[in-house]
Amino acid sequence: MDDVARAAGVSRALVSLVMRDSPLVSADRRKRVLEAAAKLGYRPNAMARSLASRKTGIIGVLLNDLHNPFFAEIMDGIEETAEREGYRLLLSTGGRREEREETALEAMLEFRVDGVILLSPLLSSSVIRRTAETTAVVVLSRTMRIQDVDTVVTDEAFGAQLAVQHLIALGHVRIAHIDGGEYPSGPPRRRGYERAMKAAGLKTMVIPGDFSENGGTRAAERILEMDELPTAVFVANDLAAAGAMARLQEAGLRIPEDISIVGFDNTFLASLSQISLTSVNQPRQDMGELAVRTVIERIRGTRTETVHHMTAPTLVVRRSTSHPPISAGWEEDAAGLA
């Protein structure tokens, strides 16, 4: 910077003003400075800048898992909004291990990021709460809701209700649920299923599962052993739904003629033509955008009370759902199909 100032015949302070394109500098000088900078290949040092200005203009994003396409779409929303608001992003990954997440968070804080967005963190809420005392923090997760920390969550139970209501509207009565176990998202999705079934006066059938393809396959086997098969299955996520579909088809059932399937998350998987799965969609991009806005409000001090945002999912209907089979024996439906 000194060199540039010398080459342009001005002071360091003026170069600084030009580089931050302040309006206070005359066109003449600005041009001279820019030319000198270009000739010398000068590039401002972001470290020094942040040190002197006591802010970095950086929002740290802690991703727990790069493999999950779910986060990629959230990142789209985050990136776009951050760019528009003039913030830079510092991504970091926790590799699905709490301990590594902690190190990664610590590293971000050492960089004095202005704010942090935690995507489905594994971190304990005490660590998160402590961090939030000194830095702007937003937790974006499917369910976690931490007192005194801003959050953006999805109304998972509502999503599950949408799925079940869709099946009921098609005429289904025997609707099973392959659940997601005790992972954070499992319980709310199960709860939504139970609530919608009860509201319609139907009997619930919950088959334990997890969020893996294999879990779906195993649960499908338990369904095949049942005396009277369900005509529809709501599965806790798309991957398990794909596993269940494969197993049911292998047993000779046609989808959706013999049995309808609904998934959750509307991942890339659901859109594949081999699978074409009706699925609950979360507004991922919007969630990312909301997270950025929320953290920026904190950074700028525009808002000081804690806020909990909740986004509503929608249902994307594909070829894996239709009316129940006539042989299932409900007169109304049979009539409806004729």
Added chain:
Amino acid sequence: MDDVARAAGVSRALVSLVMRDSPLVSADRRKRVLEAAAKLGYRPNAMARSLASRKTGIIGVLLNDLHNPFFAEIMDGIEETAEREGYRLLLSTGGRREEREETALEAMLEFRVDGVILLSPLLSSSVIRRTAETTAVVVLSRTMRIQDVDTVVTDEAFGAQLAVQHLIALGHVRIAHIDGGEYPSGPPRRRGYERAMKAAGLKTMVIPGDFSENGGTRAAERILEMDELPTAVFVANDLAAAGAMARLQEAGLRIPEDISIVGFDNTFLASLSQISLTSVNQPRQDMGELAVRTVIERIRGTRTETVHHMTAPTLVVRRSTSHPPISAGWEEDAAGLA
């Protein structure tokens, strides 16, 4: 830091030594400093540290596309190796647009990262070459090979040959190729196919395509119009292969009984039980590791000549390939099967 020094009754320099856990400080003082730091909630400022030490210990990674699971696995390798070597990562995404990639790269350079890894960059090679003049740069890409810049690439043509040789070994003779068009990876994969077919004295059949599911579907339609169907198809990537499979099955062909399919990239897709696709696998994690090692060599100055690493793919065989149908009429194969 001053506060910590005061609280521990030592000098700032000593605190600095303790924080970098230098062996020169006595156990007694070290303990006092650490206690004071903990009590005051002191966290070293990474910006100031880098500024003063003139190095950041950071390797920047420019990802062009978070959605592509391909990169997630490369990142696994990169993360693990970087951690082991004591480097931190600064991730950034280019969102598949050259101009945004350029901004992102510029931002990293402003942070004075010690080195940069570019994953399948869209950047022009002149920009990359210019960057490499001042900073350690490694380009990890499927094909791009830039003069004077270190690269890690996959031998894509070799992968294609593996696929074709596998089909030939199974007894196939009429083997078609749905290609990837002019995207960087299209030509080398096509070339590998052609080379392997010619080496076996077989006639090539190339159907133009792209890397999308739809492209695969359309190409499959062209195959269905052929007078004599091929008994096997090698598709330029998994996604297009899935599209082609769906269309061929819809036309009543069984896979692999009537027609065998091979994909490329061995993505998550290929492993799904609905698809179970034989596919060419790239050693992604190793590629990530290699990229980190290569850039570190440059940073440390252990090596000054340019190096081009090439990694060899392997073939993962699944249920989408088997012997050609007997009705295809090649005596030897029929005999072999009997």
Added chain:
DNA sequence: CTAGAATATGGGAACGTTCCCATATCCGTC
């Protein structure tokens, strides 16, 4: 013309570290 405001520029002290060198302390040795 000139006072006073507005506009541009420059000077120097931060920012929170590391690094180099100087100094203080402690050993064992002859």
Added chain:
DNA sequence: GACGGATATGGGAACGTTCCCATATTCTAG
């Protein structure tokens, strides 16, 4: 019991910016 050599500690100048305030210059109006 002084002497060299380790071993620990401290002091102060970097690092490359921004920020605050002072000063120089230009403009405007009376």
